[in-house]
Amino acid sequence: MRVRLLDLAHARSGDKGDTANVGLIATRPEWYDVLARHVTVERVAAHFAGVIGGPVERYELPNLGALNFLLHGALDGGGTVSLKTDAQGKVYSTALLRLILDVPDAEAARFSLPPAP
Amino acid sequence: MSAPRTVRVGGGQGFWGDEPDAPRRLVERGPIDFLMLDYLAEVTMSILQKQKERDPSLGYARDFVGAIDSVLPALTTRGVRVVANAGGVNPRGCASAVRAAVDARGAGAAVRIGVVTGDDLLPRLDELIAGGHPLVHMETGAPLAGIRERVLSANAYIGAAPIREALRGGATIVITGRSTDTALTMAPIAEAFGWQSDDHDRLAAGIVAGHIIECGAQASGGNCLADWRSVPDLADVGYPIVEASADGSFVVTKHPGTGGRVSVATVTEQLVYEMGDPHAYITPDVIADFTTIRLTADGPDRVRVTGIRGRAPTPFLKVSIAYRAGFKAIGSLVYAWPDALEKARAADRILRERLDRLGLRFDQVLTEYVGASATHGVLAGEPGPDLAEVQWRVGVRSERRADVERFTREVVPLVLNGPPSVTGFAGGRPKVEEIVAYWPALIDKRVVSPRVEVV
Secondary structure (H helix, E strand, O other): OEEEHHHOEEEEEEEEOOEEEEEEEEOOHHHHHHHHHHOOHHHHHHHOEOOEOOOEEEEEEHHHOEEEEEEOOOOOOOOOOOOOOOOOOOOHHHHHHOOEEEOOHHHHHHOOOOOOO | OOOOOEEEEEEEEOOOOOOOOHHHHHHHOOOOOEEEEOOOOOOHHHHHHHHHHHOOOOOOOOHHHHHHHHHHHHHHHHOOEEEEOOOOOOHHHHHHHHHHHHHHOOOHHHOOEEEEEOOEOHHHHHHHHHOOOOOOOOOOOOOHHHHHHHEEEEEEOEOOHHHHHHHHOOOOEEEEOOEOOOHHHHHHHHHHHOOOOOOHHHHHHHHHHHHHHOOHHHHOOOOOOOOHHHOOOHHHEOOOEEEEEOOOOEEEEOOOOOEOOOOHHHHHHHHOOOOOOOOOEEOOOOEEEHHHOEEEEOOOOOEEEEOOEEEOOOOEEEEEEEEEEEEEEEEEEEEEOOOHHHHHHHHHHHHHHHHHHOOOOOOEEEEEEEOOOOOOHHHHOOOOOOOOEEEEEEEEEEOOHHHHHHHHOOOOOHHHHOOOOEEOOOOOOOOOEEEEEEEEEEEEHHHOOOEEEEO
16 A cells, blocks of 8 residues: 555654754654654655765664664855755655655555555 | 752843843743843854954844843843843953843843853864864764865864853853854753763753753744644744753643644754764764654643653864855846746856856856745646746855956846746845855864853
8 A cells, every 4th residue: 555654654754964864753653663664764765866966874763763864975165155945855754755665565454554546 | 058959040132133121021920930042043153253354343133132121121030031142253252241231231240151162162263273173074074174264264163061051150141152052952952850971861861951942932832833724823922941950851842822722743844954974963062863763742832742862972073164166146027927937948048158158157047936846846847828927036146256257247137137926126236245164174172272251
């Protein structure tokens, strides 16, 4: 079943140098497992291919129901050097939430995931 | 003196430019013990350094003087104390301005000002480099010597110890330069409870408390994506307050009757903000492990925070260095329906051809189409043909100021020379800005000696 990340999680992003971070937070605690299984480094790197210039790192915070992604080379030099509207990576959060996941039907049913419209 | 049961620290400014009225609301709408005001972002020090070059009495966050004026009755009659990194590159100048404002209100005798200095490494930079501290860039590994002559400011991020010393010395207001944002919160809590430097778990809890409130209302409902439509009364948003206990646990809350929201969701969003490796949130005093934080709802607009673990800090301090890195300018025009995006793209082709013909050279020319793809790029997909308007936004960057200057004269003429249905040029020519870039480095703690004066 296709599921929108937007319907499973909320997020906040910020910057450190030329790296943007996106903290991805499960809207319901039990959905953290779904995020941890499906929102992999590879999946996120593929999502941002052509948008960011460097690799993606992922850290797990099961205690907060959250994953933290570091998107390297995301800010065109970062901070004051960058010419981008989003020079400080404030809206990489919702850019990540555009991701559509393919979740096996049984898993989607078990976690009561809302189907993508 | 016996330790208090709880210590309440309110975060009243999240950056230099935050709401000027927020500190007063924090002290008037309910009880707090300490007012914490964070003014410094990565690039703020360089802006302040430029101001100090023009006028040696400046170089600090001038908003702070007005903030103190607005909260003075709480300081003199209710014992509220203030900790702020408003000193920027001139903490003593800041203290003088605050002293003058306090004296003008006849409150001079009741207010003692603690000043923390020693973070400013600019006067010592050559001595440090010669003495075997190359201040290599933390990401690229390049030594600072390569850009030495372009350096504008260099400040070590210093920790809680000198702030605690100032509080012990009886300071009503503690003014620092480039202390860490989190130390401004951790120091008064640790001092009130007498935590020791090897009390890593509790110090780490103080750091996490600081991280939660250092961005002001971003912890109490502002900029919160979770269920954002339902966050009440942001026009009267309550800034966040930490109620710390001696065991290191604390509650995040806000004053009753204020707007906004404190919930597990709003606090979690702030916890992950600007996060790197959550296992190692490194500060001068302690390394906090964000994977140990437990959040539980504790009644309306109250979140209890427990379980935080910390470990010994590294032998280094982070150094924030700002240097001149060329020039930039950003221009924009707005194209209206029909075919707004197509017109904006045509304008972009014309501009780029003009820049080529003029022989201008740039390190980068970046075009964005606001309304179509500026924030999410290709992820947004190709918009439909019926966009009401698109803002065409072009930025250039170069070491050559003259080339950037020439670019600023090429944008607005497209109103008459380019594609039709164009507007939004009321600002006139774009402005050339000098780029001040950020150079993060590490330095051996032993060569940085913070100093404290209470006056």
